[in-house]
Amino acid sequence: MKILKIDHLGIAVNSIEDGKSFWTDALGLPFEGDETVAEQKVTTAFFPVGESEVELLESTSPDGPVAKYIEKRGQGIQHVAFRVENVEEALEELKAKGIQLIDQKPRIGAGGAKIAFLHPKATNGVLVELCERD
Secondary structure, X not given: OOXXXXXXXXXXXXXXXXXXXXXXXXXXXXXXXEEEEHHHOEEEEEEEEOOEEEEEEEEOOOOOHHHXXXXXXXXXXXXXXXXXXXXXXXXXXXXXXXXXXXXOOOEEXXXXXXXXXXXXXXXXXXXXXXXXXX
16 A cells, blocks of 8 residues: 555534634635535535645534544544545555454545545544545
8 A cells, every 4th residue: 555645634514614614714724625525514615725735524413423533533633635646555454453343335525536444543643535636
């Protein structure tokens, strides 16, 4: 498995509109747009930082994973995403090493990326996303 870079940091927020002002007004990061990923019950907003991004995550449903995260832990960093060359190969390699996976196969995330999550029980409590982009 080849990790290319940190693709993005996912930050769970109650409201993208409220959260956006800090990232744009206070830090001066450009707002690159938002996207709803219905399958994951989330709306995302992107703020590029060099070769990586900050991704704000707002739940579209009270039973969505981001809503559940905020309920348990409050707003804040929800996951770190690493860009990999081939997410399928990365999952097979990690599975062979005994790493617990949330996703056995990649799914489509925001921006059409192939994504898969590793279970926090296998990563010392950090939700890790693997991300492959064309």
